[in-house]
Amino acid sequence: MNDKPLIGVPAMSSAKITGLRYSGSVVANAVLEAIARAGGEPVIISPVVGSDIWGQLDGIVLPGGSDINPARYGEEADESYAGTDFAGQDDADSRAIAAAEELGLPTLLICRGMQLWNVERGGTMIQHWPSEPQQHVDTIHEVDVEADSRLAQALAPVQDGAGGGAVSVSSYHHQAVGRLGRGLRVVARGPDDCVEALEDPEHNIVAVQWHPEDRAATLPVDQALFDWVVREASQFKTQQLARI
Known part of the structure; x- marks a missing residue:
C-alpha cells in the first residue's frame, strides 16, 4: 500500500512536444519534483480525456500556463492574448x-490556476x-x-514562525486579477x-x-508551499481512512 498522499496535477495540452508526432499533455518537471520532495505522489491528469479521479486524490496542485480565454469573463481578447x-x-x-472545493481537497493554485479561480468566481x-514600476515577466x-x-x-515553518510580511518570489505573468x-480575499500584493x-x-x-516551483529545489520559502499542500493532503488522507 502506498502511504504517500496522491496529489493530482492537471496537465496542459501542448500542440508540439519534442519526440512526439502529435500533441501531448505536459506538466513542468519542477512541479512534480517539488511535490515528490515534499513526500507526495504526483498524479498527472490529462485535460483531453474525461476523468473521475478526483475522489481518489488527497490534494491538488494546479500549475500555471497560458492565458485564460477572456470570453470566460465577458471580454474580447486584446493584442497581448x-x-x-x-x-x-x-x-x-x-x-x-x-x-477541490466540493471535496475539500487541500489545493495549491499557481499563476494561471489562481487567475482561473478568480474568473470562476465571477471576477475579471x-x-x-504594465511593466512599470514593477516588471512581472521573468x-x-x-x-x-x-x-x-x-x-x-x-x-x-521556514520564516521562524512568522509567515507574513515581505517574501521574495519568482514572477512570470503578463496578466493580473x-x-x-465572489468570496475571495487578497492576502498578498506586489x-x-x-x-x-x-x-x-x-x-x-x-x-x-508567482511560480514557487522555479526555485523550490534550492529555496525553502518556495518549497514550503509544496510542503504545505502535501502535509495537508496527508492529514486529509488520514481523516478519510478513519471514516472507512
Whole structure:
C-alpha cells in the first residue's frame, strides 16, 4: 500500500512536444519534483480525456500556463492574448478547482490556476499588466503577505514562525486579477499593488500568482508551499481512512 498522499496535477495540452508526432499533455518537471520532495505522489491528469479521479486524490496542485480565454469573463481578447493550444483547457482546469472545493481537497493554485479561480468566481482579469514600476515577466521581486492568512501559515515553518510580511518570489505573468471574484480575499500584493495571492476562508486552498516551483529545489520559502499542500493532503488522507 502506498502511504504517500496522491496529489493530482492537471496537465496542459501542448500542440508540439519534442519526440512526439502529435500533441501531448505536459506538466513542468519542477512541479512534480517539488511535490515528490515534499513526500507526495504526483498524479498527472490529462485535460483531453474525461476523468473521475478526483475522489481518489488527497490534494491538488494546479500549475500555471497560458492565458485564460477572456470570453470566460465577458471580454474580447486584446493584442497581448496568448491562449492555450487546447480549446477545452479552461474547462478542464475549472473542473479541478470545482473538485477541490466540493471535496475539500487541500489545493495549491499557481499563476494561471489562481487567475482561473478568480474568473470562476465571477471576477475579471487585467489582460496586460504594465511593466512599470514593477516588471512581472521573468523577474524576482517581493510581495507582502498578510500575517493572518493561510498562506502565512504555510510559509511560517521556514520564516521562524512568522509567515507574513515581505517574501521574495519568482514572477512570470503578463496578466493580473482585475475585479475580485465572489468570496475571495487578497492576502498578498506586489509593490505595485498587483494581486499576488487569494484565499477563501471556506476552502483549504492557497492560490499564488508567482511560480514557487522555479526555485523550490534550492529555496525553502518556495518549497514550503509544496510542503504545505502535501502535509495537508496527508492529514486529509488520514481523516478519510478513519471514516472507512
